[in-house]
Amino acid sequence: MAYVVVVDLTLAPQHRGDFMPLMLANAAASLAHEPGCRQFDVCVSVQDANSVLLYEVYDSAAAFQTHLESPHFQSFDQNSAAMVTHKSVRSYLLPDTSAAGA
Structure with missing residues (x-):
């Protein structure tokens, strides 16, 4: 599971x-330099350009933790913190669908 x-x-x-x-x-660096980062989409709301949604897929929770500890994320987080007025983070497990047809 991802x-x-x-x-x-x-x-x-x-x-x-x-x-x-x-x-x-930050998204590009995550994809380029983190082997455990499978996908990193940055989406901007059609209704509100100040609303941004990130959809990130990692191999594991440990791979996400590696992301949080990476120099590029640390730099991004420090440089952007004052630009964000609200932040909500949710985590999910993505089931492996390759076995669904077996």
């Missing part, structure tokens, strides 16, 4: 332009 993290963020409107390049760089 480990899925969904993060809902609300940005301070005056920081949206500064936040998005940092967020996209």
Whole structure:
């Protein structure tokens, strides 16, 4: 089973332009440098450009913990914290569907 993290963020409107390049760089670094990171989508709400949803898929909870300890995440987190007015993090398990037809 994969480990899925969904993060809902609300940005301070005056920081949206500064936040998005940092967020996209963090997502790209996660995919490029973390073997346990399978997917990292950054989604912006159609209804509210200050609402950002992250959909991240990792091999395991340990792989997600490695992400949180990575230098690129630590830098992103420190540089973007003041730009976010609300943050909600939820974790899920993604069942392995390859055995469903067996």
